[in-house]
Amino acid sequence: MITATTTQPLLQVKDLCVDYLTERGPVRAVDRVSLEVAKGEFLGIVGESGCGKSTLLFAIARLLSTPAEISSGEVWFGGRDMVSMDEEEMRHLRWRDYSVVMQSAMNALNPVMTIEEQLGDAIHAHLRLPHRKLAARSAELLRVVGIDPVHLHSYPHQLSGGMRQRAMIAMALALTPDLVIMDEPTSALDVVAQRSLMVKIKQLQREFGFACVFVTHDMSLVSHFSDRLAVMYAGQVVEIGATRQVFTDPKHPYTVGLMKSFPSISGPLLPLTGIAGGPPDLARPPSGCRFHPRCPRAFERCPGEEPDLYAREQDLVRCFLFDT
């Protein structure tokens, strides 16, 4: 595995598989995904709707609910495989070592509790702090994300969308975890709020030093802020490498198609091109390489075998074109 640093990675996902148990049988939403995140690293995961990126995220965080379940694989964090831990053991890790930021703060915040109560909840579950210290800490957390601490006494519906999202981030940092997992935290916001939130996240990351796994469908946003980028398609990682590399020199035909589907603001005027066809039905994925029905460069080998991840210039690409 090519890693960004030579020290032990913070998070190691090995051949993770997640199935949805439907009436018609199990549907594989995440297929043998492996990746690593180093300390303090910002990993972006992109892909279209239904490619399995959110499922992957929740699987890593052990937050899947029926009918989804991890059917095989390992998730190594802090020297232990989280997949094999039971709920009671997990509870000790939760929030202290890693935390989660969800997509829609309106849905992720309890509507009948104040911000202070929800912040305090998380801290109180793991640390015994005297009340005054707890209040001070909560106020400090809000200030750090740019919210006036007077809002501690507000209810979620009284805050604006951007503020709610920031409150969630404040909550995620409450116990200064080593890893923060974010599932499309900016999708529910307008462009301006998105940008300012991303800047804030990046700034906090530098200050607090946490690693970040950031899932989104918005390529441009994540490309500016991430160190490494993973591209997912139909439940598999099809390309992964340093962001700059993937961005300027995409290798997998899918990634190439993605990059071509939005023009850069500087540079020559190019016609917009999309990727023909639609994402496959995961209950009956295409044989061999999952992308081959839509791939402009498919050849005889593609429908027959499933490609592995092949290394090329510090990237990993799941395509026979790079199998040397």
Next chain:
Amino acid sequence: MAVRVVTDPGPLETPVVTSRRGIAGTVGRGLSRNRKAMAGLGLFGFFLVVAILAPVVAPYDPQSLQFDQMLQPSRAHLLGTTGTGQDIFSQLVFGTRESLLIAVAAGLGATLISVIVGVSAAYLGGFSDHVLNLFTDVFLVLPTLPLMIIVGTYLNNRGLAVLIGVIVITGWSYGARQLRSQALSLRNREFLEAARARGERSLYIIVFEVLPNMTSLIVAIFFGAALYAVLAAAGLQFIGLGDPNSLSWGTMLYWAQANGALLAGSPVWVLAPGLCIAALGAAFALINYAFDEIGNPALRPVKRRQ
């Protein structure tokens, strides 16, 4: 706008059933896979068969007074006899007819009014909606038995039509609320826009496009109303507000209570009709709940994974 990953859009959400056979098929399929529904339908079917075949199933004429009174259950009289010498089992069998009739007729009547009020409220909107809503809520809150008692006593006519009428008046409001909410949510769906664009008139739209899509809810409400009717009829007849000379399970209970059956050592006279009422009610309740489960798969029974 943020730049989204571009791909061709997938097929439009298919939703809407317009063919009648299609609806019956989906409802039927949904029900046949649900155990509660099958149990309920089975019970209902059982009573239906008994009602139709009553003369064949019952050993004696239910009205004949020729037997000894207050007999205990025996081979000759499966459930014993009443205080006036009638065979309880035969009464029970023949009583099925009237009890079923009341349940189905009152259920249909209440459902019809629910549909009219609920859907109208959703479509008329504005002030009419507000008024109809208030009207519905008022009827929902009024205690039903006292109201039925008062109307029934005033009318002083103990006939079947009055009984059914009184049940319908008090039983339509629950369904109207649910129908209104569903009609509201359907109001803005695309297929209605398409119908409007074709220039169809509102009434046409309501009857031919909206109602078919509410079939599942309407059927569920019918069963809920039938359940209410069974219990309400039983309650009214038990108190003596039904026609004491008619033959149904509720009137059997009235006579049993009037003769002090429980204390006089003939509990079967009381238990048997009550059991039938409970069973018919249970049948409707099961089918009604099954519709909930079909509509919301999250409610279905979950198998514990080992």
Next chain:
Amino acid sequence: MSYLVRRLEFFFITLWAALTINFILPRIMPGNPAQAMIVRFRGRVSPETVKAIEVAFGLHSNENIFQQYLEYLRNTFTGNFGTSVTFFPVPVGDVIRQGLPWTLGLVGMATIIAFILGTLLGMLSAWRRGGFFDAVMPPVFIVISAFPYFWLGLLVLLAFALTLNWFPLGFAYDLTSSINLSWDFVGQVIWHGTLPALTIVITSIGGWILTMRNTMITTLAEDYVKMARAKGLSPVRIMFMYAGRNAILPNLVGFAMSLGFVISGAILVEIVFNYPGLGFTLLQAVHSEDYALMQTLFLMLTVAVLVAVLAADLLTAVLDPRTREHG
């Protein structure tokens, strides 16, 4: 605030509807109940009482209908409900005052117990999906809640009173004692009240368990519950503070509105157990065609349900901060 305004509007309109139904019914029904009453009373009442009955039912009146209506409303709000036929010559108001505490006590207690138990069981059942309780409970309670109240009462009576002799056959207290506040008397009341209360609880709890279970199942799928899990909170805290508190909100007012149904059932239970509350009184009123008593009972019961609904509305406003904002 507009939330409360709307609820108050509902309260007053329903009250008005009940009052008006009581006013209109005797005047539009065929036959003349008032005449029948007067005939029965003839010779035994003072002319004033006859006049009062005529006023209440709108006979021989030179006033037009609106004046009658106002007179009726005035009478109602001053507590003048007429004279009871069943308990002649006791005024209706007094008859009701006697039976009211028994019914309030029985129905009130039973409903509160059923509500609390039902809500808890519903929550637990949803929390442990796939468990034994969750698999067995819904069909069992669906069937039980379809039982007629009075039939279940008869079953309970048969089983626990007649056969096992654990509880008395009926009434609210030992007929040889007089009403007082001694421990002995209170004990009797509880002993006599157990079976009727049990009947009401068993029949009504099913609906509440199932409703709570259904809302809880939906609530458990919400993102904020997932967040609570992600934060590593204790399961108990998640179940009550995150899931339970949100799941119960849409049900509160519904619970109160279903009281009308519970009261109907409680009336039948009182009849089965000869419990001296308003239900039993209603039965006697029916048998003596005591219209004044019947109508006033209807009014009282409606008011009781409305008060409960209003209380539930207030409780919802307290528990749900969102209603306080936009209404």
